Amino acid sequence: MSHARDTSQPAPPDAARQEPRLLAAGPDAGWDQHLDVFGPLDADAAAPGLLDALAASGLTGRGGAAFETWRKVTATAESGRKGLFAARPVVIANGAEGEPLSFKDRTLLSHAPHLVIDGLLTLAAALGGAGTYVYAPAAGLPRVRQALAGRPGTKRVRVVEAPDAFISGESSAVVNMIATGNAVPVDQRRRLSESGLNGRPTLVVNVETLAQVALIARYGAQWFRQAGTATDPGTRxxxxxxPAPVRDVVLEVPGGVELSTVLKEAGMDPAPLSAVLVGGYHGRWVRPAAHVLSPEGPVGGTVRPGAGVIHALDPHACGIGATARILTYLANESARQCGPCMFGLPAMASVLNRIAGGERNPRLASELDRLGRLVSGRGACRHPEGTTGLVSSALEVFAADFRAHLAGYCVPLGGVAA
Ligand code: SF4
Structure with a gap:
C-alpha cells in the first residue's frame, strides 16, 4: 500500500508534537467533524494492502490479550479462502467493557465512533466483504446508532447490546451472545477464526484496535510507528x-511509556503510592516506580497494559483488603459453568477474606497458594487464570502486609486487621 500523502487530505496527527491521534477529532465528533480531521477513507481501496500495512505496523490488540492484529486477520482470511467452514467471514467490533475500572472504550465510542466504524468496514472489505456487527453496552448504543445513521454505506452493520457483565467481552461470549442471547464463554473445539458465528470464520476485534486500523489504513505503518517503541509501537x-480527589481520565499514551509518567499526567504524585493495579482485575499489582507499559511484561521492569487499566491504590488503603474485594467480585462474576469457577474461585475468595480480616492462621497462605495452582489454566476461558495472576501479584507486592495480617495486624490501617 503506497502512502505518499494526498495533499488534498488533512495532515495526519504529528507524533513529534505528541498530537492526539484517536481522539483528534475532539469531543462528540460527528461525521462532518470526523471528515474534516481525518479525511474520507475508501474501505475498498484500502483493503488490498491492509494486511501488509498491519503486519508492518506491529499493531497489537487493545482489548487485553495483545495478539498481533495482522495474524488474527490472516487466520480469518485463510479460513474464509479455504471454504472449509462454509461461508463469508464476520467481523465484530467489540465494545463490551465489563471490567469495572475500564472506561476508555466507551469514551472512544462516544467521541470517535466513526473511526471505529472506518476500521470495521475496512477490515470487512479486506476479508472480501465480511458481515459486520457492533457489540456495545446499552449506554453506548444510541451514539453508535446515531453514527451509523449519519454516514453512507452502513446499512448492513448490525448492532447488538452487550450485557454489563465482566465476562461479556470474552471473544466466545461475544459470539455466543449474538448467536443465542447468552453472553457466556463457550468451550471452543475450533477457533473462532475457523468456525464462529453461525459456523462462519469470525474476527472479534476490540473497538480501539479498529480505530487504530482506520488510522493505519489512512496514514500507513511508518506513521503509526512514529509513536511508541520498536517493540510496542503506536499509542494506546x-x-x-x-484515590480522591483524582478524577477518572482517559489518556492516549505512546507504547513503552513509563508508568510514573502516566500517573503524573493523570494528576498523581507516584512517590507516596504504595501500589498500582495495571491491566485491570485480570492484571497485576506493581510498585509505581521503574515500570514501563509493554505487552512483553512482566519481565525486566515491564508490565502488560492489558485492556489499558491503571488504578492507583489509596496509600492509606489495605492492598490485601482491596484484592480480597476484587477476588470476591471475580468469583461472583464467573459464568459458573466450569469447576475452577464454581468451586475454586469462591474458595480462594473465602481464604483471602479471612486473611484480610486478620485471622491468625499461618496455613491460610499455603491454602491460597494451593487453590491458585488448582484453578489456574483450567476452565473454558481465561477467567480463572487471570484471577490467580492478580492474586499472585498481590502475594508478591503486599508480601509484608500478608505476613502482618497473618499475625493479626494491618500496617496501612495502623491497627488490628478487620
Ligand atoms: S472458566 Fe469460568 S468464566 Fe470461563 S467459561 Fe468456565 S465458568 Fe465461565
Missing part, C-alpha cells in the same frame, strides 16, 4: 483512576 488509550 488508558483508563486511569485513583
Amino acid at each position: 488509550l488508558v483508563s486511569v483512576s485513583g
